[in-house]
Amino acid sequence: MSRVWNFSAGPAALPEEVLQQAAAEMLDWQGEGVGVMEMSHRGKAFTTIAQAAEADLRELLAVPENYRILFMQGGAIAHNALIPMNLMGDRKVADYVVTGAWSTKSQKEASRYATVNIAASSESSGFTTVPALSDWKLSADPAYVFTCTNETIGGVEYPFEPDLACIGRGEVPVVADMSSHILSRAIDVSKYGLIFGGAQKNIGPAGLTIVIVRDDMLGRAMPHCPSAFDYKTVADNASMYNTPPTYAIYIAGLVFQWLKRQGGVAAIEAQNVAKAKLLYDFIDASGFYQNRIDPACRSRMNVPFFLHDETHNEAFLAESSAAGLAQLKGHKAVGGMRASIYNAMPLAGVHALVDFMRDFAARKA
Ligand code: PMP
Secondary structure, X not given: OOOOEEXXXXXXXXXXXXXXXHHHXXXXXXXXXXXXXXXXXXXXXXXXXXXXXXXXXXXXXXXXXXXXXXXXXXHHHHHHHHHHHHHOOOOOEEEEEEOOHHHHHHHHHHOOOOEEEEEEXXXXXXXXXXXXXXXXXXXXXXXXXEEEOEEOOOOEEOOOOOOHHHHOOOOOOEEEEOOOOOOOOOOOHHHXXXXXXXXXXXXXXXXXXXXXXXXXXXXXXXXXXXXXXXXHHHHHOOOXXXXXXXXXXXXXXXXXXXXXXXXXXXXXXXXHHHHHHHHHHHHHHHOOEEOOOOHHHEOOOEEEEEEOOHHHHHHHHHHHHHOOEEOOEOOOOOXXXXXXXXXXXXXXXXHHHHHHHHHHHHHHO
């Protein structure tokens, strides 16, 4: 067996220890005589797995008591529709802050269910930055303000938490798509009305979608919102109204345990800071590679970069792949390269990437 350094944006690398434990338990989970995929979601064994996963996630993110954690399906794209369907209530307008491809997609989808007000946008900068909170123009009575706090494609991450109390609008709930940086840094959950994200970057397999929602946001769903996607119904049934993605929840639980063994979110954040610094500092000093994002808003998770001389792109991809560095091609909307360095990517993997990039530049310069 030979594993590569996997820089995929998602589905992405998982901690090897987690995969090994899952492999060991594939046929027989802790003496049950069946694997997790073969268990009833209502049985004692799976209930134990799901409750532990939820408790560990609550502990890792210090989720307050008045928030519910939902294990759902649909991915972040489905929740772009489910969020207005669940949260509009009697209100007409939802505010969106647009910072790249994912928040653009979210606001377009929401406009099918609500009147969307673009409260702020960094489009004029080419989505290379995050508009300062003081420049957000909230509408009079929005149901919520939507943010995507890490733009996976553009490589832009909020350098601040969107705390609307700072602009005198603390009564408006903030919704955050944290798909690509959840659990990578400490956050104050109490600043948000709803946090959501697909699992396939920092948590586990695709198919599981995490929703963390404040109690008072529940019970406002539109009459035609599907029952299985009504956040209140899901919360009232402890994520078992329908059959949840059981195996994905099990793997997520193993990832949460792994993260706790690493020292939790604060410890992984310190590693993520070190990894991102190593890569960005090298890129900036190289004279061969370039990252175009406002340095204050550079993502610690997704690092897009370009070769100054793009005629070397194909060789870069072929040679990096041959050197065991996989999935470095940039998103088609951006071009160039992108290295996604989520929690499961160790510092050694980033060193391997930088060593390759230095050597490649020396050979081609
Ligand atoms: N939002 C963000 C920030 C993402 O990175 C992604 C996936 N790359 C999505 C939404 C869409 O997720 P899914 O395809 O799982 O619906």
